[in-house]
Amino acid sequence: MEKVALGIDIGGTNTKYGFVDAQGKIYGEISIPTIMKAGEEPESFEQYIARLCAQAQQTLQDCGQGLQLIGAGIGAPDGNFFSGAIEFAVNLPWKGVLRAAALVSQHMGVPTALTNDANAAAMGEMLFGTAKGMKDFIVITLGTGVGSGIVIGGKLVYGHDGFAGELGHVIVKEGGRMCGCGRRGCLEAYCSAGGVRRTVMDLLAEETTPSVLRDVSFEQMTSARIYEAAMEGDPLAREAFRRTARILGRALADFVTFSSPEAIILFGGVARAGEFLRKPTEEAMEESMLHCFKNKVKVLLSDLGEGNVAILGAAALAWDAYRGQSEEKA
Amino acid sequence: MEKVALGIDIGGTNTKYGFVDAQGKIYGEISIPTIMKAGEEPESFEQYIARLCAQAQQTLQDCGQGLQLIGAGIGAPDGNFFSGAIEFAVNLPWKGVLRAAALVSQHMGVPTALTNDANAAAMGEMLFGTAKGMKDFIVITLGTGVGSGIVIGGKLVYGHDGFAGELGHVIVKEGGRMCGCGRRGCLEAYCSAGGVRRTVMDLLAEETTPSVLRDVSFEQMTSARIYEAAMEGDPLAREAFRRTARILGRALADFVTFSSPEAIILFGGVARAGEFLRKPTEEAMEESMLHCFKNKVKVLLSDLGEGNVAILGAAALAWDAYRGQSEEKA
Numbered sequence: 001m002e003k004v005a006l007g008i009d010i011g012g013t014n015t016k017y018g019f020v021d022a023q024g025k026i027y028g029e030i031s032i033p034t035i036m037k038a039g040e041e042p043e044s045f046e047q048y049i050a051r052l053c054a055q056a057q058q059t060l061q062d063c064g065q066g067l068q069l070i071g072a073g074i075g076a077p078d079g080n081f082f083s084g085a086i087e088f089a090v091n092l093p094w095k096g097v098l099r100a101a102a103l104v105s106q107h108m109g110v111p112t113a114l115t116n117d118a119n120a121a122a123m124g125e126m127l128f129g130t131a132k133g134m135k136d137f138i139v140i141t142l143g144t145g146v147g148s149g150i151v152i153g154g155k156l157v158y159g160h161d162g163f164a165g166e167l168g169h170v171i172v173k174e175g176g177r178m179c180g181c182g183r184r185g186c187l188e189a190y191c192s193a194g195g196v197r198r199t200v201m202d203l204l205a206e207e208t209t210p211s212v213l214r215d216v217s218f219e220q221m222t223s224a225r226i227y228e229a230a231m232e233g234d235p236l237a238r239e240a241f242r243r244t245a246r247i248l249g250r251a252l253a254d255f256v257t258f259s260s261p262e263a264i265i266l267f268g269g270v271a272r273a274g275e276f277l278r279k280p281t282e283e284a285m286e287e288s289m290l291h292c293f294k295n296k297v298k299v300l301l302s303d304l305g306e307g308n309v310a311i312l313g314a315a316a317l318a319w320d321a322y323r324g325q326s327e328e329k330a
Numbered sequence: 331m332e333k334v335a336l337g338i339d340i341g342g343t344n345t346k347y348g349f350v351d352a353q354g355k356i357y358g359e360i361s362i363p364t365i366m367k368a369g370e371e372p373e374s375f376e377q378y379i380a381r382l383c384a385q386a387q388q389t390l391q392d393c394g395q396g397l398q399l400i401g402a403g404i405g406a407p408d409g410n411f412f413s414g415a416i417e418f419a420v421n422l423p424w425k426g427v428l429r430a431a432a433l434v435s436q437h438m439g440v441p442t443a444l445t446n447d448a449n450a451a452a453m454g455e456m457l458f459g460t461a462k463g464m465k466d467f468i469v470i471t472l473g474t475g476v477g478s479g480i481v482i483g484g485k486l487v488y489g490h491d492g493f494a495g496e497l498g499h500v501i502v503k504e505g506g507r508m509c510g511c512g513r514r515g516c517l518e519a520y521c522s523a524g525g526v527r528r529t530v531m532d533l534l535a536e537e538t539t540p541s542v543l544r545d546v547s548f549e550q551m552t553s554a555r556i557y558e559a560a561m562e563g564d565p566l567a568r569e570a571f572r573r574t575a576r577i578l579g580r581a582l583a584d585f586v587t588f589s590s591p592e593a594i595i596l597f598g599g600v601a602r603a604g605e606f607l608r609k610p611t612e613e614a615m616e617e618s619m620l621h622c623f624k625n626k627v628k629v630l631l632s633d634l635g636e637g638n639v640a641i642l643g644a645a646a647l648a649w650d651a652y653r654g655q656s657e658e659k660a
Contacts, residue, residue: 088622136489160465164590167588171583183620255588257500258585259494292417
């Protein structure tokens with residue numbers, strides 16, 4: 001029997017899941033809508049979890065007799081590891097404290113752990129990805145928001161209440177750009193997908209450089225579109241990534257003073273810009289770095305496919321708990 | 331037999347040591363000069379350690395037959411836990427890598443651990459001080475420099491190379507004040523004793539407020555003198571602490587996003603300003619804080635006497651190692 005962990009990634013639109021073995025191979029990867037109706041009414045959170053687990057049971061059966069479920073892990077925005085609940089989630093249709101881990105555990109009959117998506121990504125990188133074998137690293141997720149998962153001594157940092165690792169919300173510019181969190185100058189306002197777009201807007205205003213992006217509206221200006229322009233050699237698009245990288249790199253130099261990691265791993269939509277982002281980020285980090293850290297910390301791009309990492313990360317959470325338990329017994 | 335650990339605090343001018351029992355009681359506290367001559371020449375580092383240990387052996391004998399030495403701990407500027415050596419120390423007369431832990435261990439015949447003074451202070455707070463019983467907290471030392479010791483899950487954070495916790499060198503103001511580290515805008519340039527003095531200089535330049543500090547030269551302007559003036563009601567001195575607190579509080583809000591600690595403990599010369607510093611620091615932190623951390627993180631003043639904490643912290647390092655070992659055996 002091959003042991004597998006169920007990895008669940010709860011998103012605002014879709015929920016993805018799959019069964020992951022100890023080597024990171026995924027069986028039965030499925031995506032279902034997060035929001036559905038039950039009769040006339042939208043489903044309750046309990047109904048949603050029941051539907052999700054029924055389907056996951058079915059998928060497990062469809063995969064054949066060879067798989068033994070050892071646990072489940074859930075990655076969800078604003079998921080709290082300690083409470084096993086999703087708290088303050090802004091992009092889910094349900095309000096209040098959503099006890100996702102307990103409900104999944106009931107339905108699936110296995111121990112279930114939950115954390116936020118950035119922490120899950122870090123766990124995925126450690127068990128199956130770029131951070132394999134590392135004990136001290138930070139994953140920065142650069143997507144719709146900017147998140148982080150911090151690993152110290154081989155353990156994810158949760159803090160005393162489960163909310164550690166909100167590095168998207170360090171203030172990088174006093175009185176700077178408005179952030180979704182209601183404050184000003186957060187890293188997220190500069191280095192998320194929306195942040196890169198806002199930087200393009202700044203550049204369109206400040207510079208007279210010709211650019212294909214002058215024909216793109218604010219709403220159409222995705223980070224993918226900007227990356228495409230950069231690939232085509234558009235100087236303004238390239239400058240937008242350089243500016244993003246400069247701000248990110250300086251922030252990374254500050255993060256390094258905290259935990260002195262071996263590497264910082266960039267992940268998410270904005271990181272798809274690859275070397276356009278990674279190289280100037282590393283340069284800016286080195287330039288701002290305190291002497292004792294210089295030339296020691298790698299800036300790496302995640303090598304996990306973005307579609308998979310959420311499932312791998314969530315499953316890694318279950319694997320980590322399972323191994324911890326096995327070690328305790330031994 | 332009472333078990334004790336030898337705690338050694340190596341400073342640029344004096345070296346203090348004492349024997350500390352499991353409850354934090356200190357026996358035979360002694361201060362000796364760090365720098366002495368051996369004949370015509372200044373002592374080598376090896377000679378210094380030999381002299382220190384011979385004297386410590388004598389002190390232990392003088393304390394009577396009741397004490398059993400279980401280990402030694404050393405707190406030293408730029409001390410590295412992993413290598414057991416003092417590296418890049420700017421305020422000691424010896425150059426190169428100083429293998430303090432190995433030498434002390436040889437002379438004293440017990441396991442010896444070493445770390446920097448801020449980490450030692452954090453360990454002291456956890457075992458004997460304000461952080462007793464806490465598992466997630468940060469100690470900020472506000473003295474000649476600004477240092478930090480970060481505890482996560484009951485363990486000091488050393489990072490992958492032993493240099494974690496250099497929070498005095500996060501950049502709080504881009505292109506700001508020159509810092510001793512050669513860069514600009516570090517927290518240390520604002521919140522160390524020298525930083526408070528520089529803030530007084532700023533205020534003397536900017537404001538016309540009368541102040542007793544207008545009669546004090548730059549060289550005479552210690553943080554103790556500024557505190558004295560604040561106590562006497564001097565508005566400019568009080569404003570200097572408020573400004574210091576504002577910058578510190580904002581930085582603390584960023585630190586919280588990293589490890590979500592239960593408390594932040596202020597320690598060192600500048601923290602002697604007490605509520606003049608603590609209260610506006612807490613206010614500025616709360617004001618800058620991300621919603622999910624608001625009203626959760628305490629800002630506390632260390633309750634360990636400053637004279638003792640270095641010895642207690644160094645000894646705590648030895649106690650922590652000793653207990654770790656005992657647990658492993660058990």
